[in-house]
Amino acid sequence: MLKLEKRPQPSQMWIYLTPLIAVLATMLAGSVLFAFLGKDPAVAIRTIFWDPLFSEFAFYYRPQLLVKGAPLVLIAIGLSLGFRAGIWNIGAEGQYIIGALTGAGVGLAFYPMEAWFVFPLMVIAGALGGWAWAMIPGLLKVKFGTNEILVSLMLVYVAEQLLASMSLGLMKNPEGMGFPGSRNLQHYESAHNAELFTGTGMHWGVVAAFLAVITAYVLLNRHVLGYHIRLTGQAPRAARFAGVIPARMILFCLGTAGALAGLAGMFEVAGPAGQVSIDFNVGYGFTAIIVAFLGRLHPIGILLAGALMALTYIGGEIAQSQLGLPAAAIQLFQGMLLFFLLAIDVMTNYRLAWQRREVA
Amino acid sequence: MDFGSISPVLLLASLMVAATPLLLAATGELVVERSGVLNLGVEGMMITGAICGFATAVNTGSPLLGMAAAAGGGAALSLLFALLTQFALANQVASGLSLTLFGLGLSALMGQGYQGIKPPPFPEINIPLLSDLPFVGGILFSQDLMVYLGLLICGAIWVMLKYTRAGLVLRAVGENHDAAHALGYNVVMIRIAAIMFGGACAGLGGAYISLIRVPQWTEGMTAGIGWIALALVVFASWKPGRVLLGAYLFGGVTVIQLNLQAAGVAIPVEYLAMSPYLITILVLVIMSADRSRAPGSLGRPFHASS
Numbered sequence: 275m276l277k278l279e280k281r282p283q284p285s286q287m288w289i290y291l292t293p294l295i296a297v298l299a300t301m302l303a304g305s306v307l308f309a310f311l312g313k314d315p316a317v318a319i320r321t322i323f324w325d326p327l328f329s330e331f332a333f334y335y336r337p338q339l340l341v342k343g344a345p346l347v348l349i350a351i352g353l354s355l356g357f358r359a360g361i362w363n364i365g366a367e368g369q370y371i372i373g374a375l376t377g378a379g380v381g382l383a384f385y386p387m388e389a390w391f392v393f394p395l396m397v398i399a400g401a402l403g404g405w406a407w408a409m410i411p412g413l414l415k416v417k418f419g420t421n422e423i424l425v426s427l428m429l430v431y432v433a434e435q436l437l438a439s440m441s442l443g444l445m446k447n448p449e450g451m452g453f454p455g456s457r458n459l460q461h462y463e464s465a466h467n468a469e470l471f472t473g474t475g476m477h478w479g480v481v482a483a484f485l486a487v488i489t490a491y492v493l494l495n496r497h498v499l500g501y502h503i504r505l506t507g508q509a510p511r512a513a514r515f516a517g518v519i520p521a522r523m524i525l526f527c528l529g530t531a532g533a534l535a536g537l538a539g540m541f542e543v544a545g546p547a548g549q550v551s552i553d554f555n556v557g558y559g560f561t562a563i564i565v566a567f568l569g570r571l572h573p574i575g576i577l578l579a580g581a582l583m584a585l586t587y588i589g590g591e592i593a594q595s596q597l598g599l600p601a602a603a604i605q606l607f608q609g610m611l612l613f614f615l616l617a618i619d620v621m622t623n624y625r626l627a628w629q630r631r632e633v634a
Numbered sequence: 635m636d637f638g639s640i641s642p643v644l645l646l647a648s649l650m651v652a653a654t655p656l657l658l659a660a661t662g663e664l665v666v667e668r669s670g671v672l673n674l675g676v677e678g679m680m681i682t683g684a685i686c687g688f689a690t691a692v693n694t695g696s697p698l699l700g701m702a703a704a705a706g707g708g709a710a711l712s713l714l715f716a717l718l719t720q721f722a723l724a725n726q727v728a729s730g731l732s733l734t735l736f737g738l739g740l741s742a743l744m745g746q747g748y749q750g751i752k753p754p755p756f757p758e759i760n761i762p763l764l765s766d767l768p769f770v771g772g773i774l775f776s777q778d779l780m781v782y783l784g785l786l787i788c789g790a791i792w793v794m795l796k797y798t799r800a801g802l803v804l805r806a807v808g809e810n811h812d813a814a815h816a817l818g819y820n821v822v823m824i825r826i827a828a829i830m831f832g833g834a835c836a837g838l839g840g841a842y843i844s845l846i847r848v849p850q851w852t853e854g855m856t857a858g859i860g861w862i863a864l865a866l867v868v869f870a871s872w873k874p875g876r877v878l879l880g881a882y883l884f885g886g887v888t889v890i891q892l893n894l895q896a897a898g899v900a901i902p903v904e905y906l907a908m909s910p911y912l913i914t915i916l917v918l919v920i921m922s923a924d925r926s927r928a929p930g931s932l933g934r935p936f937h938a939s940s
Contacts, residue, residue, distance in 0.1 A: 278723070278937065362727050414915070420922040423674065423727065424865045428911040431858045439904035563731060602742030602853075609736030613714065616724040616732060624723065624937075 278620070279627040288622040293568055293575070296615040297582070303614070304607050313597050321597060322589030322604075335588050337475025341546050343584035345370070345538035347483040347577055349562035351490045352531030354571040358494075359506040361527045365411065365426025366535040367559025368433035369404040373536020374543035375440055376403025378550045381465035382445060382456060392464040396540060397478075404536015405529050407433065412528035416521040422528065434555070441550050455551035459544045467545030479541030483580075486534060490573040503527065535559060557605075564612045583608065645889060650781050651847055653885025655680070655839035657784045659863035660870070660877045661791055662835025667867055668795065669828035670808035670931035674730025675715050676836050677860025678737020683708040683837025684844035685741040688753055688851045691841075697756045701780070701841055708837020709830045711737055716829040720822045723935045738854060748851045756780070756846050780842050785878070787835065792874035804828065808929035811936045821936050836860065858911065865914045871927040880917075887913055 301323075305315030326335040349366045356363045377400030384392045411425040445456040459465045470476045494500035506513040506523050514520065538558065547554055565583050569575030590604030659676055666673050686707030691700025711733065718729040756778045795801040804824065807814040811821045843859070844851050862884060870876035891906045899906070 280937070364731060414919055414922075418919050418922050420915075420919050421868065424861060424868070424918055425915050427861050428858070428865070428915050431911045432908045435904040435908045439902055442904075443902065560735060564735065567728060600743055600746055602739055602746065604739075606736065606739030606743050609732060609739045612728070612732035613718070613736060616718050616729055617722045619724060620722040 277627055278624040281623055281625055284622050285625075289570065292618045292622060293570065293579070293615060295618050296568070296611060299614040299618070300607065300611045303610055307603065307606065308599065311599065311603060313599060318593055318597060318599060321593045322586060325592055326585055326588040335592070337469075337473060338588045339581060339584050340475035340480045341477070342587045343580045344477075344479040344483040345542055345558045346562050346565050346583055347580035348479065348486055348538040348541075349531075349535045349559055350565035350569065350576045350580060351483075351486045351573060352534035353562055354566045354569070354573075354576060355490065355493075355503055356527035356531050357507075357566055358571050359503045359523055359527050360510070361524055362423045363408060363411070363426050363528050363531045364423055364563060365408070365428075365430045365559070366531060366562055367555055367557065368426070368430035369407045369532040369535035370539035370542075370559045371430075371433040371437050371555050372407040372539070373400040373404035374539030374547075374554060375437065375445075375550065376400055376536070377540030378456060378459060378543045379445065381459055381462065381544060384464070385457060385462055388464045390464070393467070393478075393544070396465060396544060397537065400536045400540025401533040402536070404539065405533040407536070408528045408532020409525070412525045412532075415524055415528075422524075426528075430559070437550070437554060438552050441552050441554075445550050447549075456549045458548045460548040465544055467541050477541065477545045479538065479545060482537055482541065487573045487577050494573065499526075535562075561608060564608055567612060568615055645893065647777070648892075649882065649885045649889045650777055651885075652888045653881040654781050654784045655842045655847065655859055656863050656866060656884055657788055657878060657881035658780075658839035658842065659836045659860060660866040660881055661784075661788045661874065662832035662839075663863055663867050664870065664872060664874060664877055665791060665804070665835075666828050666832035667932060668808045668872060668929055669804050669825050670811055670929050670934065670936075671719065671825050671829055672726045672730065672933040673712065673715055673733070673829060673832055674727060674864065675712070675733025675737065676832075676863050677856055677858065678734035678740075679708040679711050679833045679836035680737075680840035680843075680856045680860040680863075681741040681854065682711045682737045682744075683840035684856060685745045685748070685840075685851060686837065687841025688844040689744065689748060691753045691845055692748065692751055695754050697754050697845055698779075700753070700845055701838060704837040704841030705834040706837070708833040708835070708840065710833070711740075712829050712833025712836070713826075715833075716826045719935065720826055720829075723937055726933050726935070734860070742853045745851050745853060749853075751850065753845050753849050756849075778846055780838070780846060783838075784842075788874050788878050795874065805929075808931055811931045811934070815936070815938055821938070825936075836863075839863070862910065862914050865918055869917050869921050871921070872929065873927075884910065884914070 301319055305319060308315045308318040326332060326339065349370065353363060353366055377396045380399040381392060381396045407429060408426070410429060411422040414420040414425055415422045441454050441456060447455060447457045467477050467479065470478070494504065502513060502516070502518045502523065505516060506518055506520070543550060543554065561583055565576060565579045568582070569577070569579035586604060586608060590599070590601065593599040594601055659680055663673065663676055683704035687700040687704030690703035691697045715729055715733045718724040719726050758778050795805065803819055806817070807819060807821050807824050815821050840856055843856060848855065866877060866880045866884065869880045887910050891909050894901070895903050895906050
């Protein structure tokens with residue numbers, strides 16, 4: 275009989291192999307799915323994974339890779355710190371929304387003044403907004419032991435309602451002819467998170483994402499705080515003996531994740547999205563969970579996983595317009611990726627072994 | 635503002651309707667958690683059940699077949715979770731999350747072309763004699779079948795956990811899986827059965843929303859009810875009786891909130907719509923003081939190493 279046998283050490287080979295196999299398995303399962311939907315699987319896979327990068331219109335899609343990847347990477351880096359320490363913040367979508375609201379709020383408050391300090395203030399406000407929103411589950415967990423998973427998720431729905439309220443009320447464009455949504459920050463130079471080099475898709479959010487990757491890498495590999503985060507996740511008891519204060523760890527991980535998600539929201543609302551509107555959030559906060567796991571909670575891995583996930587977003591849009599592939603198919607495709615990843619991950623810690631049935 | 639337009643009789647009737655999906659999903663999750671497994675995929679299983687039930691009911695014209703399909707769909711999806719956590723020994727939190735993300739995508743895909751359709755009406759049941767009682771009769775005793783089925787399932791689970799051998803075994807597996815294994819119980823199989831029961835219940839709860847409560851299909855229509863059901867299990871300290879109480883309490887909050895919206899209270903609609911989620915958080919905070927009742931093996935992976 276085939277049995278699982280625990281490995282004495284996690285397999286280094288499988289740690290790197292798992293995401294690759296998961297992506298391949300998802301492509302295979304995705305092909306079956308696309309065939310079911312009456313599309314040629316080979317064409318669909320090529321449209322999603324190849325065309326955005328190498329087709330004749332790739333010059334248009336490549337910048338999108340940075341635009342879509344930046345918020346994913348930024349949020350996922352924050353989430354990965356918590357996930358490593360066993361702190362499950364799954365409400366990044368809410369922190370993203372609140373960061374966008376506080377960031378845009380500061381920008382709109384200064385309108386129409388043109389000054390150099392408006393944008394930096396918006397960045398600070400966005401980070402603070404996301405941080406504060408993540409502090410709610412953090413403080414509740416520290417003070418009362420409340421489950422952070424449920425609280426952070428409930429706050430996503432609260433944030434969505436707040437977003438609707440803001441775009442219909444307080445932040446509504448007074449010159450918007452009664453349409454919902456705020457003033458377009460793209461038309462307000464001091465607040466606009468514009469492309470740094472025209473046509474590259476490079477904006478301040480992309481810079482922040484790269485900085486976050488580097489900082490997280492240094493933190494996890496070269497700093498005692500990163501060591502404590504890893505220790506807390508792998509051996510909570512040992513961590514306590516080593517002098518790690520669990521409450522401080524919880525607040526740090528949730529706060530950092532919240533601030534980064536808030537930043538992502540702020541860069542998005544001031545740049546690619548342009549305005550606060552009811553349908554501003556598109557699920558980056560949830561997709562970032564997949565990115566964090568696909569990247570094995572490692573900063574460099576997250577960078578690669580974020581790029582791949584951004585690719586599926588862009589390729590999905592192309593497949594939607596060219597092949598008529600439903601948007602939901604891409605959502606399902608991304609969900610499958612996490613499934614396969616978790617399933618194949620068993621090989622990191624266990625190996626298959628033939629075992630004869632023995633009489634007890 | 636017009637509070638006079640809120641009728642207490644209708645309020646009670648709609649409270650029972652609003653509470654039923656929560657009751658079904660939370661009872662299912664209660665069984666799963668009592669077996670020591672934390673399945674965070676309730677939302678995904680509910681929405682999958684909602685579309686499975688809706689599509690089947692529309693295509694066959696039978697709402698009862700729809701309900702059966704919803705239970706089947708929810709259970710099938712939960713089987714994926716069971717495979718991940720029981721055989722591949724994956725992290726339960728991550729697996730549950732992936733189940734929700736997957737279920738949301740799957741339901742959106744399956745629901746293409748079902749938007750804006752009205753499902754066949756669900757037959758109401760008039761319990762003879764009782765439903766003729768003045769005032770309360772019409773409310774309590776002539777609801778649809780699922781309201782009673784929800785109550786029945788919840789009651790049956792209470793009896794099973796408290797008075798039967800099967801319930802004792804389930805609790806043993808949840809409290810200490812190593813001890814249960816040593817006693818010769820098949821921990822993995824018992825847990826898979828519990829997970830599938832939870833999936834079927836969540837599916838029923840989802841279909842109740844799409845077939846009876848709303849009734850139509852829109853993407854993401856469960857809107858966090860699955861997550862509230864998870865919170866409800868914590869609120870109930872893993873006890874079926876308190877799940878019932880909690881479900882009716884939350885049903886009441888939802889209904890009052892909707893009625894206040896309709897009555898045109900000075901509070902903006904968005905802030906009223908937040909209230910169920912905020913109250914869930916509040917309740918979680920109050921209940922988290924007492925964590926002694928959680929099943930001992932909750933969320934811990936089991937691997938027989940013999």
